[in-house]
Amino acid sequence: MFNRFSGGAATERSLTGPGGRLSRDGPYCAFIGATETHGKFIRRPYPALLRNSLGIGCVNLGCVNAGLDRFLNDPEVQRVAGRAVVTVVAVMGAHNQSNRYYTVHPRRNDRFIRAGAGLQSLYPRVDFADFHFTRHLLGVLRGRDPDQFVTVLAELRTAWIARMRVLLGRIETPTVLLWLSARWPDAVMPRQGLGGDPLFITRAMVDEMRPLVSDYVECVVPRMPADRVPAGMVFADAERTAAMQVLPPEAHRVAAEALVGPLRRLAV
Numbered sequence: 001m002f003n004r005f006s007g008g009a010a011t012e013r014s015l016t017g018p019g020g021r022l023s024r025d026g027p028y029c030a031f032i033g034a035t036e037t038h039g040k041f042i043r044r045p046y047p048a049l050l051r052n053s054l055g056i057g058c059v060n061l062g063c064v065n066a067g068l069d070r071f072l073n074d075p076e077v078q079r080v081a082g083r084a085v086v087t088v089v090a091v092m093g094a095h096n097q098s099n100r101y102y103t104v105h106p107r108r109n110d111r112f113i114r115a116g117a118g119l120q121s122l123y124p125r126v127d128f129a130d131f132h133f134t135r136h137l138l139g140v141l142r143g144r145d146p147d148q149f150v151t152v153l154a155e156l157r158t159a160w161i162a163r164m165r166v167l168l169g170r171i172e173t174p175t176v177l178l179w180l181s182a183r184w185p186d187a188v189m190p191r192q193g194l195g196g197d198p199l200f201i202t203r204a205m206v207d208e209m210r211p212l213v214s215d216y217v218e219c220v221v222p223r224m225p226a227d228r229v230p231a232g233m234v235f236a237d238a239e240r241t242a243a244m245q246v247l248p249p250e251a252h253r254v255a256a257e258a259l260v261g262p263l264r265r266l267a268v
Helices: 046-054 066-072 076-085 117-122 135-145 144-168 202-210 237-243 249-266
Strands: 003-004 028-032 059-060 088-091 102-106 112-115 175-183 215-220
Touching: 003 066, 028 046, 028 076, 046 059, 046 249, 059 135, 076 144, 088 144, 088 249, 102 135, 112 135, 117 144, 135 144, 144 202, 175 202
Parallel strands: 003 215, 028 059, 028 088, 088 175, 175 215
Antiparallel strands: 102 112
């Protein structure tokens, strides 16, 4: 089954992301994902909205800037997801994960730790000591030598597919794969820069995961204009630039509306 929808500091917490603390003694849905699932700067991210709609617990396991390594390296997350009646897995980018070319921090996956011999061979003139974050690293590498970057990109995509298969295989309960983004999976990578989140993920990669899940929901909502702050966001003045980079509260409303049907059906 396939559902497609599009549309124009938290006050409570569950486990990791905003959304309300709750007991896990009763039935609950679990939510795995990165910044958008966590709901950074959003007063009520989609797991919190769904809690009201579904009438059962919604455990938000989302983590800011997470990649798949964050969840594969955390047995507690897998245990919580395994006991949920349904688990929603949001599509995360392919950049924040260890691979044959570089290593990331096992929990703070956006942190670049070291380059492997293969990457040093591809880019012998790059001083990798200058990098602390994966997105900065990859942006520079693509700008330095786009042809060599194609090799790095292929490795990231291959690693992502393999890790997604492992993660989904470890969740024995029904799962819903969620695409929540400002772009469609079909979008072509731009000539300059790295493209939109989830970084480097294509329609073909998503399609490869769909036989492994119970349902797939696709939500695309444009980012907000830089000069307008919509209601439902919480951030300090110093965080304004970062807050304008996340999807708006409208995206969380759209995602909650898209997910409520599949979750009700699978939670029976």
